[in-house]
Amino acid sequence: MWIAVALVAGLALGYFLGHKRLGPPPTENATSQAPAAGELERRVRLVEEALHKSLKAQQADLASLQVVSAEPREHAGQTYPFTTLRLPQVDSRALHERLVKELAALVPSAKLTRVGPDVWDISIDGLPTHRLNLPPEAPRPETPAPKPAAKGRLAIVIDDMGEDVAVARELAVLGAPVAFSIWPDSSHRPEVIKIAKANGREILIHLPMQPKGYPKVDPGPHPLLTTMHADQIKAQVARAVKRVPGAIGINNHMGSEFSQFGAGMRAALSVMREDGLFFLDSRTSAATVGTAEARKLGVRTYQRDVFLDNIQSQAAILKQLRQAEGIAKQRGHAIAIGHPYKQTLAAIKLWLKEKDPAVHVVAISTLPPL
CATH class of the missing domain: 3.20.20.370 (Glycoside hydrolase/deacetylase)
Incomplete structure (x- = not known):
């Protein structure tokens, strides 16, 4: 079974280990050319490194990072984890910009996609590997409505x-x-x-x-x-x-x-x-x-x-x-x-x-x- 993502020394993301197990079929847009044995696991780890670097750059509270689930899946004879994470409170716009850059540098085949207001997916060669759930932004204190034509x-x-x-x-x-x-x-x-x-x-x-x-x-x-x-x-x-x-x-x-x-x-x-x-x-x-x-x-x-x-x-x-x-x-x-x-x-x-x-x-x- 896959071991879920863990925090190393309260800071770094853990990496996955596991055994083969039949999982849900890959998405239709997954590439037909599967990465070589071990290559998919290496890219998954690099995706997690990119996420860790991006969170750290935003001074996020990494201790608040939560693993919601770690689901083993199989594609082209390789088992890989589909991991759902709940991210700590962070400036989502700044995090998105930084994560796109880190992924481009470390895993050019990875892509970050917004699938909802507070949900992002990461895929490698079209194969979904991570789902990131962002916490809702803290509500802003209500302010009195400005007077018409005041400013x-x-x-x-x-x-x-x-x-x-x-x-x-x-x-x-x-x-x-x-x-x-x-x-x-x-x-x-x-x-x-x-x-x-x-x-x-x-x-x-x-x-x-x-x-x-x-x-x-x-x-x-x-x-x-x-x-x-x-x-x-x-x-x-x-x-x-x-x-x-x-x-x-x-x-x-x-x-x-x-x-x-x-x-x-x-x-x-x-x-x-x-x-x-x-x-x-x-x-x-x-x-x-x-x-x-x-x-x-x-x-x-x-x-x-x-x-x-x-x-x-x-x-x-x-x-x-x-x-x-x-x-x-x-x-x-x-x-x-x-x-x-x-x-x-x-x-x-x-x-x-x-x-x-x-x-x-x-x-x-x-x-x-x-």
């Missing part, structure tokens, strides 16, 4: 980042937590990412998508297209994620055509869900299905309220900032999207001095999702 929170996202390093430096020291949405193929991407991280700025991936009028209207390299199959779309999104390390979300660059393509948006959003990223719908089309499909898939999602600089004059941009400020005061929160233009930067600086002090510029991740 508001406004998030500002600057698209098309990664080309102008000087503007990135100015935005980084603006005195407001403006998010950087970075092109995956921008020429100064690594340097701009470094600037954002050094100054505590949130990073998004500015993902090119097919606009109306394509190819005459060019969204740039590696766009998502309506002619692509789901696997091609997923590969493009995964590529973008790798090229912008540290990103917490994705928003669309152009995409007035692709964002209306339900099947394509579902494929793209499925990768965001697996990587724990949110989706900000830039709403380049009034007929976008991005927000609706994201909510169906359980992907945390936001949508743009105001474009700041369709007209590139400081006066026009100031007018748009005041419009966004008004929405934030009325509704409690708003999202504005701008671009790294000198006029935009100058207008934001001036607006920060003039704005209603009850309206706070905040990081987008602090806003309530749709």
Whole structure:
């Protein structure tokens, strides 16, 4: 029989030993090419090492880690454990991001999938090996409802980042937590990412998508297209994620055509869900299905309220900032999207001095999702 996962010295995860026993059949999507004898057990151990490292990095109370069950299963003549664990209290978003990275480093064939709000599965070559049950987040103390129009929170996202390093430096020291949405193929991407991280700025991936009028209207390299199959779309999104390390979300660059393509948006959003990223719908089309499909898939999602600089004059941009400020005061929160233009930067600086002090510029991740 399999020995359940145990804590070693109150810290490390134990490893499984056991004898062969017939168990439930593998899932239909398990790979037909089974790992060599002993290889599956080795990968299971590496999965547990990745989980241990991730929990330790989050300073989780490992003594609270519980083994719910350890069920022996058999696949292709090899016996392996399917283990259900109850995790200690931890920041689930940070843990997910760290665990994805640890698994990629230690067990490239392993995949972490959200199967419910507080349930994750780990599989190796499509073979489920672990189920992770997260404790519900501690309830937040109730706060009195804010008085109407008393205050508001406004998030500002600057698209098309990664080309102008000087503007990135100015935005980084603006005195407001403006998010950087970075092109995956921008020429100064690594340097701009470094600037954002050094100054505590949130990073998004500015993902090119097919606009109306394509190819005459060019969204740039590696766009998502309506002619692509789901696997091609997923590969493009995964590529973008790798090229912008540290990103917490994705928003669309152009995409007035692709964002209306339900099947394509579902494929793209499925990768965001697996990587724990949110989706900000830039709403380049009034007929976008991005927000609706994201909510169906359980992907945390936001949508743009105001474009700041369709007209590139400081006066026009100031007018748009005041419009966004008004929405934030009325509704409690708003999202504005701008671009790294000198006029935009100058207008934001001036607006920060003039704005209603009850309206706070905040990081987008602090806003309530749709």
